[in-house]
Amino acid sequence: QLQLQESGPGLVKPSETLSLTCAVSGDSIITRDFYWAWIRQPPGERLEWIASVYYTGVTYYNPSLSSRVTMSVETSKNQFSLRLSPVTAADTATYYCARVPVVNEGYFDYWGQGTLVTVSS
Amino acid sequence: SYVLSQPPSLSVAPGQSARISCGGNNIGSKRVHWYQQRPGQAPVLVVYDNFDRPSGIPERFSGSNSDNTATLIITRVEAGDEADYYCQVWDSSYDHRAYVFGSGTKVSVL
Numbered sequence: 001q002l003q004l005q006e007s008g009p010g011l012v013k014p015s016e017t018l019s020l021t022c023a024v025s026g027d028s029i030i031t032r033d034f035y036w037a038w039i040r041q042p043p044g045e046r047l048e049w050i051a052s053v054y055y056t057g058v059t060y061y062n063p064s065l066s067s068r069v070t071m072s073v074e075t076s077k078n079q080f081s082l083r084l085s086p087v088t089a090a091d092t093a094t095y096y097c098a099r100v101p102v103v104n105e106g107y108f109d110y111w112g113q114g115t116l117v118t119v120s121s
Numbered sequence: 122s123y124v125l126s127q128p129p130s131l132s133v134a135p136g137q138s139a140r141i142s143c144g145g146n147n148i149g150s151k152r153v154h155w156y157q158q159r160p161g162q163a164p165v166l167v168v169y170d171n172f173d174r175p176s177g178i179p180e181r182f183s184g185s186n187s188d189n190t191a192t193l194i195i196t197r198v199e200a201g202d203e204a205d206y207y208c209q210v211w212d213s214s215y216d217h218r219a220y221v222f223g224s225g226t227k228v229s230v231l
Binding site: 037039046047048049060062063064096104105106107108109111112113114 | 154213
């Protein structure tokens with residue numbers, strides 16, 4: 001059974017860097033059939049796609065966040081990561097990692113449980 | 122960028138049907154996906170590609186998509202269906218290629 005588990009600091013100071021990792025278990029991250037993604041949800045708001053990565057390292061970013069986001073994949077550890085910098089209070093959200101089938105107009109078929117990140121001094 | 126609109130809330134009695142709309146410009150030309158999010162939990166995919174169901178999702182969940190409105194239909198509603206529901210599409214606009222989510226609909230079971 002595929003499992004995704006987010007990890008990282010729950011509190012980040014404004015202007016600093018948010019760093020999260022998603023550990024994948026139950027399947028290899030090296031697959032031609034799936035991308036891997038980060039999605040976030042501010043409290044009481046809608047979901048927002050942040051970025052996706054292929055096992056080769058090819059990345060796709062939401063244009064509204066692309067200037068601040070870096071996503072990478074670590075195949076030897078079967079995990080992928082997100083960096084967002086600099087952060088503001090508006091980046092306070094629950095961050096989810098997810099799997100995306102390689103199909104046209106895709107969707108997110110497996111999700112991690114999410115991790116709440118608060119941006120505050 | 123592409124905008125998806127959903128009604129904020131919907132109330133339905135147990136055993137009845139719930140129809141959750143998702144509006145977007147010519148959304149009928151897109152593949153629409155739906156997620157269920159129970160309080161404090163991660164979203165779960167319940168319908169993909171307009172009307173297909175992932176394994177493990179009850180047949181009570183179905184979808185349709187035409188013109189400017191996509192719809193998630195839940196028949197024989199149960200207490201466990203109480204959740205927020207989000208629609209999602211891929212925005213292929215030249216200047217804003219991104220996955221886009223709707224504003225969400227909170228379904229309350231009376």
